[in-house]
Amino acid sequence: MDSDRWQRIDNLLHAALELPPAERDAFLKRECALDQDLEREVRSLIAADKSAGSFLNTPALEGVGYDSTITHVAGQTVSHYRILEMLGAGGMGIVYKAFDTKLERHVALKFLPPHLRHDGELKRRLSEEARAASTLDHPNIVVVHDIDETPDGDLFIAMAFHEGVTLRHRIERDQPNGMPVTEALQLARQIAAGLARAHERGIVHRDIKPGNIIVARDGVARIIDFGLAKSSQATATADGSTRGTPLYMSPEQASGKPFDGRTDLWSLGAVLYEMLAGRPPFSGDSNLTLLHAIIYDAPPRLREVRADLPAAVEAIVARAMEKDLARRYASAAEMAADIAAALDGSGRLPVRRPTPRRAAIVMAAVILAILAAVYFAWPRRAKLTDRDTVVLAEFENKTNDPVFDGTLRQGMAVQLEQSPFLSIVSDDRMQFLLGLMGQANDARLTPQVARMLCERAGGAAVLDGSITPLGSHYLLALRARNCRTGDVLDQEQVQAAKKEDVLIALSQIATRFRTRVGESLASIKQHDTPLPEVTTASLEALKVYNTAWKVWAATGPAAAVPHAERAIELDPQFALAHAFLGRLYGELWQPAQAAESGNRAYQLRNRVSEIERYFIMVPHELDGTGNLRKAEQTARQWAEAYPRDVRPRGYLSGIDQFLGKFDESVEDGKKAVALDPDFPPAYNNLAWAYVQLNRLPEAENTLRQSADRKVFFPEFLVIRYYIAAIKGDRAAMQREAAESEKSPEVGDWILHAESCVLAYSGRLRDARQKSLQAVNAAKQSAHQQERAALWQAGEAVREAFFGNYGEARRHATAALAISRGRDAAYGAAFALALTGEKTQSQALAKDLAKASEDTTIQYDYLPVLRALDALHRGDSSAALESLQTAAPFELGVSGYGTGLFGILYPVYLRGQAYLQARRYAEAAHEFQRILDLPGVVFTDPVGVMARLQLARTLAASGDTAKAKAAYQDFFTLWKDADVDVPLLIKAKAESALVN
């Protein structure tokens, strides 16, 4: 089978399993219409899924969650206990067999999880409870001898040591079958007896499970870990993930309600169930579904699983596992008595049998539970956590007014995005997922599609809603459902008196929903600006804005522009629409318009929600003012306020590179990938950062990772080309270049990169050919004029460096004729300065200087141009002084990426200045710095120049041997160079003089 076909089978399998069994047939027939093999395959897997049961559910040896990083090695002494060996590890720490040197007996030492070390309060409470438990003296409870702390502050408990296995182990021996009924009942009776004693003393165990019962060889069962369940709950939140299993948890525990001793009886019932059935009463793929099943579902009937079971025994389990506390056994003693009766009477006994009346009540209770699931919102239990993601489906418009089409969903999205608690699957990501699902990018998000998408996105809930006319009023409804089970998590309704109030009503409903699903009131208070204030009061404008997004999704940025403009026309104060328009222009490589719209949005930034404000401000600093420090600062604030939003991390990993902080870029990039593994720019920035650090295997790995996720980004081709080029892998370079011909996004870019590679080895004639192709390719695309200018500017810079001044001036002029954007203008200015065109260069510099906040211009471009001028005047100290300004930013990779021109020029010129000042060691150091950063330099001609200048520096310093080697290094690089390049001719002449 090939993996594509398997992928398809796998997707169909899950889609079918999602459906109620009755609907699967039609679904499969429809989906596999032309492929009977496919249908058969999926059906057979559905059957296998059903019959798989508990297959592979228990780890190969034995599976208990564990969490501890404390360890103690045999032979070590803790207090007066000598540790002998490790017995096991579980959710509540590691247990060792130890020898009590005072009382000369064996004990079991349990070390509680190390994070308790730092929680004095919890530790105090735990030791109090454990101390209370230590007063329990009963043959079915393991005696606690001692509670103490190690010098490191780790809590440990010394208890009686018993030879034996855990009940978990005993159950597994008979799996997949259940244990003999008599043995199971005997064990359960003892556990109930132990619990009875504890409950008498007011001590609730809270975590009765097979792993907490020790069964000795003589059949005596003993309960361990009284009073310790709290520490396992602490474990559950210590690193944010749930450990261990809630398999035996009672419904009241699962729903966060108060509980008493009867909760232990439920758990014992569940344990008894598992002993008899060979599998636990409830199962679920995740803790979430498991908890849900515990609260709402009835377990499979025991006698269906095990026919030989007396009805009396089934009744005992059923009574212990009553979801309604009032119907459960009132005490452990009562349960123990029933078990004892079942044991000696073997079925003859007067155990309550479920009478028909009782059965009816049970049924009614089940129905009530279902109704409660729909209508009853547990006020204190969070239904979602701050790790959950939700998907918004379309609102159903039951009015005849088309103005509500799409508008309500858009409004709800804006409203819910304000919440740092909820994470809404973004429209970008949704499109990507729709593509994976084989749906059109702009497919209608029916609740069904949204639910599939939600599952695909790893989401927890899907939200849909409706608007219904109610006389002259409107009724808005919102419903949140678990996207895996379809169960309703929350329902809200609100009325709006008139059309104009609908957006306000939408805000109210959103706020109520946020409260219900578990967001804290403080958080809501801080991030809840009503919709009309954060978007627009005009429903029409909101509708057109929504259309703009849809058009963007379906056909791309160019077609969306008129819609965004129309939304602005309808409400000129609509900040989000301005921001969106700016984004569209940005995608179209139209920096001037992008900056203008961005600026407009920026001015209106107080009319958006906090999160949108960040989304406006960061691009504004990046593309508008160019203030990288501020951009970084704002993005960091954003990441802190909305830690689950991938966008700030994505921006940060890019900004880090602009600032030359490549290691930080890797960190931020990794975080971005972790936050949203389907967000292409995250991989893009991370892979670039690795390339810049010359950590090529990791860059390749990052790209592979994204390919595994089926995440693609046009720039990946460029990165792969760079990697191949740095490695000197010609075959791969050709492959990537051929691949890129298909890509309208990066075809011209790769052509130019190919040209840069040629030029870097001195093959200028071939390079010019490729550059010409690159420029033409860019010019052909209406939206890539800026890039055409950049390619021209890059060519100007390298021709100037290599001594072809005429060519350099020609390209500089050509670049400026296309665009006077920042980077093209700088390239032209630099090339012109090198060729001695001082006036023109200075005029360009003066223009650049107007962007007073632009970090790159003020701290890199201008100091470089000034230093160049100083060097021409022979004033090396003025050059050095000017370059000092650049020092903090000189490793930065400016707007257009590496390999073209402009990277590390402050370092290069500082080397030049030192050389001019005859400070050879310092000069050599600067040039060497450039050569040490091959991933940053890539094919920037400065790499060629640094080699030659290093040779010149060494020659001037009189180090003949090293100078010769350095020249040789340059000649090796240029072994295939055109013979007529002035730089080469000059270098040959110079090197001949080195003797």
Added chain:
Amino acid sequence: MRTEPPTEVSTLLRAWSDGDQEALQRMTPIVYKELHRLAHYFMRRERDGHSLQTTALVHEAYVRLIDYKHMEWQNRAHFFAVSAQLMRRILVENARRHNQKRGGDVRHVPLDEAVLVSGKRPAELVALDDALNELERFDARKVRVVEMRFFGGLELEEIAAVLQVSAVTVGRDLRSAKAWLHRQMTGGADGLRPLAADR
């Protein structure tokens, strides 16, 4: 008892978590040796009546080999991931040997090896291993998920962290892998003949 200074394996583990595949290659034999040794050590203890847990075993290897106090939990998950693969190897190798002995010579099976595979029937383990190899040919990630879950005892969230996918994806992977493997090992459910995997 430490076979290697903890810092060395720690360094390798960190490098591997950062994407250095060579580090994994250097780390694997060390971890394998330790797991193997511990497995046999624990097996002998098993006769005393103490239960053996994969997680406990892997954890013991972890604290022996790793400078764990200075390790991030993501790295730990990576360690558990590789250990899961190695546990698969150890258990399956033992099971295969056990099977051979059963087939060829019924007289004696060394006790510790008999116990080592006592938890699961050896034939089942061998069949599982074969089925996993088959699955590996077209869906390697699901194999990793099964290894980490079944042989390594990792939680879904931990697996998700290693594979950098969501826990839901891991859950889905696990479910289809289980269905596929179960069918493969039982010769198909509902009497349907499974398609040959390479067709």
